[in-house]
Amino acid sequence: MAKCKICGGYTKYTNGYCLKCYKIKEEMKKTPLIKNITKKEEKARAKATPQARKIHDALRTKEVPSFLELWDKHKHIDVAIPKYGINIEVDGEYHNTRPKQALADLKRTYYSYKKGFFTLRIPNSLVEKHFEECVDLIIEIVNLNKNKE
Numbered sequence: 001m002a003k004c005k006i007c008g009g010y011t012k013y014t015n016g017y018c019l020k021c022y023k024i025k026e027e028m029k030k031t032p033l034i035k036n037i038t039k040k041e042e043k044a045r046a047k048a049t050p051q052a053r054k055i056h057d058a059l060r061t062k063e064v065p066s067f068l069e070l071w072d073k074h075k076h077i078d079v080a081i082p083k084y085g086i087n088i089e090v091d092g093e094y095h096n097t098r099p100k101q102a103l104a105d106l107k108r109t110y111y112s113y114k115k116g117f118f119t120l121r122i123p124n125s126l127v128e129k130h131f132e133e134c135v136d137l138i139i140e141i142v143n144l145n146k147n148k149e
């Protein structure tokens with residue numbers, strides 16, 4: 001058994017990638033505008049959810065300097081735009097239906113905001129149903145923060 005060149009997990013495939021990372025690599029070919037993906041970013045892609053990757057790729061394509069799975073010393077942020085102080089958390093349904101999770105999320109939002117990072121919570125359902133509008137609005141918010149510079 002060989003190790004996957006991206007995530008380090010074991011793979012039975014001879015190309016050096018596990019099935020998940022191979023699919024993510026193939027998916028990258030559909031977004032040719034994203035250049036200079038580092039090894040570190042490739043690893044981050046493997047950890048991100050498809051919805052987070054979709055948002056990240058759309059932002060990058062529009063030249064917003066976004067990063068997947070960025071570490072803020074407490075947890076990994078799904079999609080981060082550190083230059084403009086914006087964190088994006090792409091959430092599954094349980095974030096809304098479980099009060100304990102919702103409270104933990106609100107606390108994180110508070111601590112991030114104290115450090116100057118505004119958190120946007122985007123439910124998966126929004127990515128799936130109103131993707132274009134969702135990305136356009138994120139870019140509007142980024143632009144508002146750009147003007148503060």
Ligand SMILES: [Zn+2]
Binds near residue numbers: 004006007018021
């Ligand atoms: Zn892998």
